[in-house]
Amino acid sequence: MFGPIAACEAFIFNAFNVSGRATRAEYWWVFLAQFLIYVVSITMDIWSLYVHGFAAIGFAGMLTPWLLLLFAVPTLTLTMRRLHDTGRSSFKIAVVLLPVIGLPLFGYYLVAGSDMDKNKWGEPRHPSGRVVTSAKTMSDGTASAQKHNPFASYAYLVNGEADPTPATLEARRAEISDYYRSRVLGQGA
Template sequence: MNWYLKVVKDNYTNFKGRARRQEYWMFAFIHLMIAVLLSIIDTVLFGPSNFTLSSLYLLIVLIPGVAVAVRRLHDTSRSGWWVLLALIPVIGVLALIVMMCMDSTPAPNQYGTNPKGIGNQMQPLHP
């Protein structure tokens, strides 16, 4: 739950820097669980075609969700614009999922240092 709160509270609109896989996927998992729970509550309270609570929740979490996705792409040395792949049905979403599953760039990149703390020391090119 701490990973989810970190994204929603601390990094609500932070599109800079890097987010490790654990931060992204823990946020995504908890986000999915909350969305499903609210959909069930909506169905029980308001009927099968009314998604008032879940729609409001998805609207509130839209910006932090995109922000953590952009930071995750930065962690793999990709531009945040790659998040627009999600607009392409099936193939774009699958490609984005693959990118989100890839390991971090071990060294610092143009988006910051490795959030894992591994490889942050600059190594000489030639010994």
């Protein structure tokens, strides 16, 4: 899963990146972090008003407006990448302007699942944050048309301790031998 630290790191380093994709976890971890930062900021602003009165309102007296300005562009680009991950154009942000149904529809876009296939904004991202390729490369360098199986890791956990069959061992030996001949010895396949 895309953790909170990795999500905030991607938020900072992709602040001006409008292309690509952002997973659900990446978006919502940043949303939670910003929410907590704004709660603390607003609390500090209210406390400053209480202690210093309206004299605190000045060029740098309030923290929240500065944070809103600081996070405006990175949040916009993150939202655009989140829409790309669901297979939608970033112009769908404009749906917020629709009366009554705009915000719920936009919220649905943000919580929608990721497009598991490659789209025009790139390959899908694994929850660990790395890009997943849709085609598996075989030992001879050609790409197979197999789709990613999300249950393959569970099958490995269940069957991982089992002894391999003689056919599996022979297939592994042949693959290693082919790899050694082509990559180490430089012989053609």
